[in-house]
Amino acid sequence: MVGDVNSGSPLIERWVRRLTPPACREEVLGDLAERCASPREYLHDAVRTLPFVIASRLRRTTNPVYVLMVGLFLWWASFYGSFQAHWLVATIPTVLILAVLALRDAWRLPTLERQARTVALDVTLVATTVLLSQGILWWRAPALLLNRPALLVGFPLGLGILYFLRLQSPTGVLLAGRLAPQLSLGQIRGEIALRDTVIRRAVTIELGACVAVSAIFAAIMLWSPAPPIIRLGCGLTVLGAVFVAAFLWRFVRVRPIPTDLDFGETVRRYHIELERRRRLSRNYAWWYLAPLGVGTVVTIIGSQLQRPGGVRGAALSALVIGALFGLLTLLQLVEAAKTQKRMDQLALVTEKRAGESV
Amino acid sequence: MKHAPQLGQFEQTVLTAILRCGERAYGVPIHEAVEALSARSVSPGAVYATLDRLEDKALINSWLSDPTPERGGRARRYYRLERDGEVALRDSLIAARRLWEAVRAAGRKDLWSAMSIPVRP
Numbered sequence: 001m002v003g004d005v006n007s008g009s010p011l012i013e014r015w016v017r018r019l020t021p022p023a024c025r026e027e028v029l030g031d032l033a034e035r036c037a038s039p040r041e042y043l044h045d046a047v048r049t050l051p052f053v054i055a056s057r058l059r060r061t062t063n064p065v066y067v068l069m070v071g072l073f074l075w076w077a078s079f080y081g082s083f084q085a086h087w088l089v090a091t092i093p094t095v096l097i098l099a100v101l102a103l104r105d106a107w108r109l110p111t112l113e114r115q116a117r118t119v120a121l122d123v124t125l126v127a128t129t130v131l132l133s134q135g136i137l138w139w140r141a142p143a144l145l146l147n148r149p150a151l152l153v154g155f156p157l158g159l160g161i162l163y164f165l166r167l168q169s170p171t172g173v174l175l176a177g178r179l180a181p182q183l184s185l186g187q188i189r190g191e192i193a194l195r196d197t198v199i200r201r202a203v204t205i206e207l208g209a210c211v212a213v214s215a216i217f218a219a220i221m222l223w224s225p226a227p228p229i230i231r232l233g234c235g236l237t238v239l240g241a242v243f244v245a246a247f248l249w250r251f252v253r254v255r256p257i258p259t260d261l262d263f264g265e266t267v268r269r270y271h272i273e274l275e276r277r278r279r280l281s282r283n284y285a286w287w288y289l290a291p292l293g294v295g296t297v298v299t300i301i302g303s304q305l306q307r308p309g310g311v312r313g314a315a316l317s318a319l320v321i322g323a324l325f326g327l328l329t330l331l332q333l334v335e336a337a338k339t340q341k342r343m344d345q346l347a348l349v350t351e352k353r354a355g356e357s358v
Numbered sequence: 359m360k361h362a363p364q365l366g367q368f369e370q371t372v373l374t375a376i377l378r379c380g381e382r383a384y385g386v387p388i389h390e391a392v393e394a395l396s397a398r399s400v401s402p403g404a405v406y407a408t409l410d411r412l413e414d415k416a417l418i419n420s421w422l423s424d425p426t427p428e429r430g431g432r433a434r435r436y437y438r439l440e441r442d443g444e445v446a447l448r449d450s451l452i453a454a455r456r457l458w459e460a461v462r463a464a465g466r467k468d469l470w471s472a473m474s475i476p477v478r479p
Contacts, residue, residue, distance in 0.1 A: 024406065024410075024435075026422060026432050026433045026435070027384070027385055027422070027432070027433065027434060027435035028385070028406065029430070029432050030385075030425075030426075030429035030430065030432025030433060030434060031384070031385035031386050031389075031402065031429075031434075033428075033429045033430040033432060034386050034428060034429045035386050035389075035402070045402060048401040048402060048403055049401065049402045049403040049406065050403065051403060052401060052402075052403025052404055052406055052407040053403055053406050053407070055407065056406060056407040056410045056411070057410075059410075060410060060414065
């Protein structure tokens with residue numbers, strides 16, 4: 001059935017357009033316009049369509065392991081979940097943040113354009129949501145308010161880390177969709193360029209973080225009156241950060257593929273680069289987590305043990321750090337599997353020449 | 359023989375609908391074909407969600423057409439079965455046939471005679 005009628009109401013159409021995630025907006029709105037003969041029918045069909053479409057988009061853009069890792073980090077390191085009066089105190093803002101970010105991801109197109117601005121908007125929205133929720137809690141349930149250190153120190157620091165985390169791993173940009181069986185040289189170069197941009201940015205952020213961590217922990221080790229165990233942990237963290245920075249510089253940096261190569265050679269070099277990335281992802285625990293983890297564990301658990309009754313805190317910290325590291329490793333293993341899949345697809349790709357259709 | 363992922367009943371219906379629509383396999387005709395095949399009213403959203411899932415499993419492939427005026431200048435997303443989709447559908451049909459033959463062999467005519475109910479065009 002092909003009709004020539006749309007919703008008949010610009011207001012309804014505008015709202016349905018806004019509520020439809022951009023990635024599927026074109027076909028969903030087109031089908032609605034084709035299927036419906038009156039505003040009532042349009043609205044009825046839109047109500048039966050949108051919840052499914054939104055849920056499907058959320059499923060496609062949400063990585064459960066990543067969400068769990070960010071949630072755990074926020075709950076424990078940003079909102080000091082283990083130091084709040086009730087576990088719900090840190091859970092409320094954490095869940096709100098995860099929900100805002102999941103919705104932002106579902107409404108985003110997989111592109112790197114104006115990425116820094118988009119991520120800044122994500123973080124601003126997150127901050128606004130948490131502050132609004134704190135306002136409502138202050139009015140309705142003051143017992144569930146975050147304590148002052150969490151609100152004034154942990155939360156702003158968490159927002160900063162969240163900004164860089166999201167800048168580093170833009171949702172749905174890398175290895176988006178399947179490779180077509182036939183690709184032009186321009187398309188394959190486009191994919192390589194996108195990948196190089198994302199990895200270059202991620203490595204730069206990691207290097208910056210290593211320098212910052214080294215400086216902060218070296219300062220604590222050298223000039224703070226902290227107990228010896230904490231100073232030892234700081235020293236180990238500095239060593240770990242220096243090792244990771246050197247490793248990133250030597251092995252993880254982008255190795256550009258020359259742009260004057262023909263299709264076959266470009267695909268071959270891209271395949272080699274993907275294999276290198278796959279191995280780096282698989283060995284992530286050894287070159288990243290282990291060197292940085294030892295010092296971090298000694299520092300955090302050491303500082304917990306200095307507090308009265310700190311054994312419980314130290315045990316909880318060890319548990320959370322273990323879980324965070326486990327999730328990070330799992331994320332990298334998933335990434336390695338995705339890269340392997342891309343390599344398998346790449347092996348079947350043939351060249352599409354100008355004017356040729358698939 | 360290559361084995362593809364197992365399909366749910368609704369996934370089988372959507373794959374069959376795509377096959378039935380042939381060159382015209384986009385949202386509206388697929389939804390109509392799904393309703394005809396399942397002989398009940400189906401939410402268009404459920405069809406979109408299943409199409410997404412089938413695409414993620416690499417059983418179907420999709421692409422956007424040029425915008426058309428009868429759709430308010432919007433494009434259509436066309437779908438086509440991939441080789442794995444055909445294999446998955448074939449496996450499902452073999453399984454369904456095996457069940458049907460088992461019921462027939464059990465002598466329950468009241469059950470297997472239901473196969474003669476015509477499908478809505």
